[in-house]
Amino acid sequence: MTPHSPGTGQINTLIWIGFFAALIVVLAINLGLFGAIRRNRGERGRVATQPRGAVGLQWRVAGVLSGFAVLLFVLGIIFTSNATSTPQTTSAGLTSYHGEKLDGPLVIKATGQQWIWRYNYPNGSFSYYKMVIPAHTEIELKLASTDVIHTWSVPDLAPKVDAVPGKNTKIFFRADAEGEFWGQSATLSGQAYAPMRTAVEVVSPARFEEFIAEQQKDIRKGNEGAEEIEAEKAGEEEEGEAGEAAEEGPAEESEESIGEGEGESNE
């Protein structure tokens, strides 16, 4: 995991805090255990002489452990609330949209279905498998599922979150670097669960506006000549490279072109 958003930076820090806490625990237990074993190995003729555990000693140990737990709890709350706080769009981000000023986050809807992610953009266009977002912009990702529980996860950009049918969830994040980031669903969702991956392409705000405009045009064209495109797509699919093909085309057709060319059908 290489964090590329303010939230995942906090998550990464918390993971390291947890790791060092775990390291302390493991070292304390095992050094204590093996030290005690080494000191008390059986010797012939020695008689066991046990120090007794006074109640006060137990309270002291419990006190130290409580302090440790409280510390972790406080750190956990601080970093978790930082990680889930809504990041503001910076000046380099998408500040206006279609000539109008963008107030608040850019809302994108992610819908999980067996076994691909569909992303709906504000202008009515959509894409499969890959989500394109502008950099330095606050994104509100609304999650929904049409069938079973899927977990949306792109670890470099945002926290994991379940898309549960009948429940609407949302997360906020902001990508601070351009590039392509991939993720994989993390809840067993049926046969093609393993290849149910997703990608997020972070582009400049200008390129983003271009992209969704193109996408909208393509979809309109696709709807008009759907049959023609369907025939074309069938030819494309035989050559593989379904992952790229999955970006375009209406929903009914893209169902089959699951990312990474798995081509599992849902029976």
Place this chain on the structure above:
Amino acid sequence: MNEAPRPEIAIDGFPRRRRWAWMDFVTSADHKDVAKILMVGSGGFLFLAALELFLMRLQLAIPENTFMEPYTFNRVLSLYGATSIFFFVLPLIMGIFLYVAPLQVGARGTALPRLSQIGGLLWAAGAVVLYSGFLWTPSEAGVNPLPPLSELAFLSNNGVDAWLTACGFATFGFVLISIDLATTLQVDRAPGMAWRRAPIFAWAANVGSWLMLFIGPVLLAAFTMLMIDRNYGGTFFADGGGGAPLLWQHLTWIFYSGAYMLVLIFAFAAIAEIFAVFSGNELFNRNAVMISLAAIAVIGTLAYMQNMYTAPIGIGWKYFGMLLSLALIVPVGLVFYNLIATLNGGVLRMRAPMLFSIGALVMTSLGLAAEMQQSLVGAAFYLKGTTASTAATSFALIGGSIFGGFAALHYWFPKITGRAMGEQLGRISFWTTALGTLLAFVPLALAGWEQDQVVDAYKFFNHTGVNFYNLLSSIGVLILLIGVILILINAVASVKGGARAGHDPWGGDTLEWFTVSPPPVHNFDVQPDVRSALPLRDIRAAIASRARTAEERAARESQPVA
């Protein structure tokens, strides 16, 4: 009226009925026979679970492997989940509890033996259902069959029904056994054995039984609702029609978290007995350990929401889950502290039970420390659903069940069979299993943490940086499988071929060592009065002092009178 008084019990042996010995065994209501069915069965299912794990790791040894079809992998995965939890871990624990705890408190049998008998048979029926379901279309819904995936709309064959029936029978069996056990431990303790004098393992059996009484029915309710959904058009978990898929997660995680705690309580208590006996010491502070074990049961089960950090529940509930998970640090830490402190000043005998106990502490310390890391909500936003979380759970549960369970089995095997388990093979199997476990799950933890490898996936992709980790892990699971086979061979061979052990091979301090090995149907000819937490030590001291008095008297009498 000068006849001799009639004896109280006037039976000259039972009338001999013509049937096979095994029929006597499986229809026996004696707690020891029921426990043996559970223990022997769970040994077999340990082998199957390890084999299934190995098959899955074989598929995941190289990237984009085509050894298994996706649906085959999901079937093996679902089978592995049921086998490992309901047919290996829990019956092993309930079996050892049911065998040992009544003996430890000096009971002449259990209070409600027929309940245990039905429980054992229900469990066996569940096992039959699960593995005959394997002949048709097994469940593909995974370790915990989350609706809607496990609903009829998505898995329309009868596999999920078989899975639910099998695990439901088993759980119902455990609940019945728990009723018997809790009652026995409450009313049938030997005279003088207040709880403050009861052996720590019997206390753990009591806590564990009560825990199962709370969590078992919750799971049964969830199973019933899903069965209604699937077969009678219910909408408990179906989205639309007012159903809530999340309800299933709440109910089942209560059970799974409780079962996790049951494993820990069982292992810690067995290790407490073993550490005390093999160091010649007493448990460092009994009360602290007893309170801690009960606290682990309560807090750990209530902390079930730490499994739902990515689910759409309020952030407040996630913090609540984190609070309770982190609160577990105190009782678990106290138990670790007292176990290690028990060794201080002792004279350690490094026999096989001791080795397995140490292995169990090392493995559970790794697993629980990693669980602590993942109980931080923010950290779980990344680590949950990765193989890092599988590794943590596996370390804790393998540590508790395989290492802790076989520490207990090595320790009580002489009581159960009259013979000791082979020491040499015990050592070899221990080191093999320990090496296998470490090699299997440390790479998986790294793959999950560094590269976000996800759980339950039937394949992983090349060029995602996890090839080497997965290969190592598969080799580790192979070694683990060999270790498990060695343990089982050792146990099976020792039943007939082990060295005769006598009734108290380890110099134990608790009452189970007071009776002969294997114990008779009525457990004890005489129920001793208990005056401390170490009744056998008292009895030995009494015998020694009586022998000394006798010697002194003999010495006095042999003095010349002059």
